[in-house]
Amino acid sequence: MNILVDDDDDDDDEPSTSRCPPANETTADDHEALQVEHFSHQHKLTLIDGQEVARQDDQDEGITCNGCMLPIMRGESYRSCTEQAIEKPCNFSLHINCAKLPRMRLLPLHEHELTLLPKASFVGGVFKCHMCESLSQGFSYSCGDCDFYLDLYCSSLYERKTILCDAHVHTLQFSRQLVSCSSCGTCDKNFCFRCISKKCDFRLCIPCVKLPLIVRYKYDNHPLRLTYASVKNDLHEYYCDICEGIRDRKHWFYSCPDCDFECHPDCIRGRYPQVKLGGSYKHDDHQHHVALVDKRKSAIPNDKRERLRPCPDCLNMCVGLVCECLECGINIHLEHEWAADNRGFLELLADLLKMFIPSNEPDNNSSRWRQGIHGTEFRVPKHV
Ligand SMILES: [Zn+2]
Ligand SMILES: [Zn+2]
Ligand SMILES: [Zn+2]
Ligand SMILES: [Zn+2]
Ligand SMILES: [Zn+2]
Ligand SMILES: [Zn+2]
Ligand SMILES: [Zn+2]
Ligand SMILES: [Zn+2]
Numbered sequence: 001m002n003i004l005v006d007d008d009d010d011d012d013d014e015p016s017t018s019r020c021p022p023a024n025e026t027t028a029d030d031h032e033a034l035q036v037e038h039f040s041h042q043h044k045l046t047l048i049d050g051q052e053v054a055r056q057d058d059q060d061e062g063i064t065c066n067g068c069m070l071p072i073m074r075g076e077s078y079r080s081c082t083e084q085a086i087e088k089p090c091n092f093s094l095h096i097n098c099a100k101l102p103r104m105r106l107l108p109l110h111e112h113e114l115t116l117l118p119k120a121s122f123v124g125g126v127f128k129c130h131m132c133e134s135l136s137q138g139f140s141y142s143c144g145d146c147d148f149y150l151d152l153y154c155s156s157l158y159e160r161k162t163i164l165c166d167a168h169v170h171t172l173q174f175s176r177q178l179v180s181c182s183s184c185g186t187c188d189k190n191f192c193f194r195c196i197s198k199k200c201d202f203r204l205c206i207p208c209v210k211l212p213l214i215v216r217y218k219y220d221n222h223p224l225r226l227t228y229a230s231v232k233n234d235l236h237e238y239y240c241d242i243c244e245g246i247r248d249r250k251h252w253f254y255s256c257p258d259c260d261f262e263c264h265p266d267c268i269r270g271r272y273p274q275v276k277l278g279g280s281y282k283h284d285d286h287q288h289h290v291a292l293v294d295k296r297k298s299a300i301p302n303d304k305r306e307r308l309r310p311c312p313d314c315l316n317m318c319v320g321l322v323c324e325c326l327e328c329g330i331n332i333h334l335e336h337e338w339a340a341d342n343r344g345f346l347e348l349l350a351d352l353l354k355m356f357i358p359s360n361e362p363d364n365n366s367s368r369w370r371q372g373i374h375g376t377e378f379r380v381p382k383h384v
Contacts, residue, residue: 040118067098136274
């Protein structure tokens with residue numbers, strides 16, 4: 001989304017008590033120190049001049065800011081750990097402005113003062129942002145007493161109060177009421193940006209406000225553009241070229257006109273664009289490290305390729321962002337981390353379940369998935 005700060009916005013109703021630069025607009029001024037300490041990292045962070053350093057990385061594998069989880073664009077200056085580690089490099093980088101954010105701030109979105117947290121204490125540091133309701137890694141403004149988390153992009157969006165979007169002529173204003181998102185059709189979000197004109201019905205949910213204008217697809221040499229309206233076709237049928245599912249003609253999508261390629265935003269960006277899938281994270285209730293995976297229920301009934309597994313904590317099939325242990329061949333819902341009551345009982349249940357879930361020796365198959373003894377998915381006896 002091409003967000004422009006609305007200059008006409010008068011500041012008499014200032015929503016925040018501390019001003020800071022928006023997280024995703026970073027510019028180095030002449031007085032930037034070459035090296036700075038940052039509370040979130042054990043080594044000093046060096047200023048990398050984006051103009052001088054020729055970036056070797058492919059845009060797909062670009063550098064991500066560990067603060068806001070947004071990419072650091074080519075040519076953009078940033079701060080990075082340059083410590084020559086013996087084991088493995090830190091791979092820790094921050095937008096210049098993300099490195100300057102205040103440690104504490106008060107935002108009217110929450111009644112208590114918020115603390116800048118480098119990593120939430122859940123598996124993989126994943127938290128749920130209060131404003132966009134997305135799962136995210138990276139820094140957050142958090143209230144420990146209330147389990148309140150706000151990702152950095154949302155904190156800067158909230159601070160702006162008004163934005164301009166090139167899909168609509170008028171200014172959009174932050175609002176607490178979403179009726180229906182003009183981009184994706186969702187109605188079940190708590191916040192949105194809506195047109196200031198009473199005559200317009202244009203509203204965007206926060207995740208749609210955050211959609212980048214351009215994304216890359218590994219099988220297309222051209223960049224894909226965020227597109228607001230489908231060109232009418234004779235069949236009146238619109239499909240996604242990635243999932244082959246139907247696209248709603250009225251919803252935003254990404255397209256490449258040269259290749260006649262069109263797709264759902266979720267299909268190209270993933271359902272959890274603020275989370276780095278994979279990895280190896282410590283899980284408090286499991287003896288091995290786990291990876292973060294996105295498990296989707298297949299749209300095709302009885303799809304043999306569907307590899308959903310039951311969660312040992314709640315016995316429901318694991319869908320969405322889940323923790324996976326390849327050694328044990330199990331998935332665990334991430335949400336249990338956030339509602340970890342009755343842990344004793346659930347642990348007992350999990351132990352019981354382990355007797356029924358086969359634990360194969362790890363194979364050297366290149367496939368990420370191992371087969372259960374009953375075929376492609378593990379089955380759990382009904383009355384445990
Ligand atoms: Zn950042
Ligand atoms: Zn480091
Ligand atoms: Zn958010
Ligand atoms: Zn609080
Ligand atoms: Zn939306
Ligand atoms: Zn309008
Ligand atoms: Zn799709
Ligand atoms: Zn395990």
